[in-house]
Amino acid sequence: MSKISPLQNPATEQDRIDEQARAWVIRLDGESMAAEDYQQFRAWLAEGDQQRQAFKRIAELWDVLDTVMPELADSDIAAEAIETETVRGSQPWYYGLAACLLLGVMVLLSFQYSNSLETYQSNYATQIGELETVSLPDGSGISLNTKTSTNVNFDHKSRVVHLLEGEAHFDVAPDPDKPFVVYVADVAVRAVGTAFTVQLKADxxxxxxxxxxxxxxxxFEQPxxxxxxxxxxxxQGKNLGSLIEGQHMVVNQSDVSLENLPAPRIEKKLSWRQGMLSFEEDRLEDVINEVGRYTSVEIEILDPQMKDLRIDGYFPSGRLxxxxxxxxxxxxxxxERLDExxxxxxRK
Structure with a gap:
């Protein structure tokens, strides 16, 4: 049975936390811990980020202790490791510790996940020409295109994002018990574990x-x-059906259209995530409207007949x-540049 080494009068608060973290790592190497012990462990983790970071750091270190033991021979960690070594069959003690540490890290991550989702709220936004990718506490991710604004609200029952402006791509971490819903204008998009892009157009x-x-x-009838x-x-809204991979839906006040997109067209639509704009036989007017999302410069087409010119090209979004x-x-x-x-x- 492993034992907890006594604290050695740590010089700083961080030293004290590190000693406690090492003690918990050693204790998790024991044959068993009572439910009360695990409650104490979770309570210690809940004291703050310093505790959680110290435990994770030391757990990761001990997980590879067999390869770095020579370099740590004189360190306090190695000394404690040798002192608390327990032989289990023919395998080194740290094989058992690795399994116990896995449980400990799972408890750690479970605590962080459930704690962070109790009342998580944040706003994410980009300015004209900016792109940003953010990670959410449930493991999901949001990529925000130019001039995009979102409001994120997570609780113990649901995960909700309100797209107020612009365009965003969502990579949703699976969680059947907490549906992921994106509200935009008068539309709701509900997912469990999936990836999709939502854009609120100017109209x-x-x-x-x-x-x-x-x-x-x-x-819904109203925004x-x-x-x-x-x-x-x-x-509670009107059911518009489901979309699967490769499908594209446009919803406006008077109509709903559904289209199956081949992979190249989806790649083209999402090229903004790599900071690029891709055009293939697109109308000049549509090209200018798309480029206009990434710049504050006003571009006017003087000849109406020019609007239907077909344009091909692949350009960095910030290079007008x-x-x-x-x-x-x-x-x-x-x-013709009238001013900045x-x-x-x-036409020439």
């Missing part, structure tokens, strides 16, 4: 593209309130100059 239409898994779509207490459950140079050099378009914030396009 208040909503576009949803599923890249993995499945989502359920519902809509959904931002306040968490005022948001209706998704199931490259697009304009391509239009001038390859598409016989005159680019105004550009006009016409």
């Amino acid at each position: 208040n239409s909503v576009e949803v593209t599923v890249t993995e898994g499945k989502v359920a779509m519902t809509s 959904i309130a931002e306040a968490p207490d005022s948001r209706p459950p998704p199931e 100059d490259m697009l304009l140079a391509t239009l001038e050099g390859s598409f016989d378009i005159k680019v 914030q105004s550009i006009q396009l016409s």
